[in-house]
Structure formats: structure tokens, C-alpha cells
Amino acid sequence: MGFDKQLLKIREQRLIGVLLPKLSACFDDIIVVTKLPMLYQGMPVRTVQDIIPDKGPLSGMHAALSIAKSDYVYMMACDMPCFDPVYCKHMQTRLEAQPADACVTRYGEWIEPFHAYYNRRIIETVQRNLLADKTSVHHLLRQVDALYIPEQEARTFNPDWSLFLNLNTREKYEAFMQTLE
Secondary structure, X not given: OOOOHHHOEEOOEEHHHHHHHHHHHHOOOOEEEOOOHHHHOOOOOEEEOOOOOOOOHHHHHHHHHHHOOOOEEEEOXXXXXXXXXXXXXXXXXXXXXXXXXXXXXXXXXXXXEEEEEEEHHHHHHHHHHHHOOOOOXXXXXXXXXXXXXXXXXXXXXXXXXXXXXXXXXXXXXXXHHHHOO
């Protein structure tokens, strides 16, 4: 993108500001993993920096799991503009019926590592992977007991798959902004 995606704006407001009311309605404790905690001053969030830095998204997951107050942590990336509380609750219900180390969604054979739940009990596995330079979330999921929600089931909640959109290019950002007009 050419800039820090934490600064993404939707209708003149940072993306985090757009998402916070929705997230706060579902979660009591919101953790933001960031190198720039000052960006979140005055917001109802806790911030933490990577404990094992420069290892990508898995480092952030590790940091969040390290300070989480609950057993399960719902993870999403800073460039994901959508949140669906109904799907989030569905995942919680699935985990209550079938406890697992993680609850993630499949897209065919692809695994969507975000808009997913991870249990704090996997923190040692995450740390071992990071220290061994195995930074793939997909690799981690093969090591833990993961509950997979199939694409067909997930599409009943999110038919256009927009929940899993990442604004990681200017083209995707511009296309998303056009959907808001």
C-alpha cells in the first residue's frame, strides 16, 4: 500500500474507529497489536507490541494470546474492513459444541486465518514456531486441533465473502470504497 495500513481511512475515519463500536458490542477486551500504541490513545482498547518481532502475523497472534484475559481470542487483521457479529457468534456456538484450539473458515482448500478464534493454550506451540522461523499460520493450524467451518456453511452468513477481504493493495482499497458509495 505504501503506508502503514493502521492508518487506513473509511469515510474520513480510521478503519479501527469504524470497527470499534461493532467489536465492542461483542467483546469486553479488545487488544491491538501495534508498534505505534500512541495511535490508539483514548480508544477502549489495550495495546501490545510483538514479543518476538518481525515474524509477520504469527508474531501479532502470539502477542495477543500472551495478554488475553479470555481463553479464546478472535483475531482479525488491521486491513480487514468488515466484521460480522452473527458469524462471530456462530463460531462461538460451534466452539461451545466442539471445543478446539482454533476455529477457522475454509475457502475450498484455502484456510482463512483471520476472522477466526484461537485458544490461549496454543501459545507455546506458536512461540516454538516463531523461534524456529516457522511463521506460517497455516503451518500452525496443521499442528493444533482446529475446527474448520466449511465454505458452504460460512457463505450462509457471508455470501459474497466480503468478511475476509483484506485491503492490502490500492486497487482493493479503491474497489471497497466504491462499494460504500
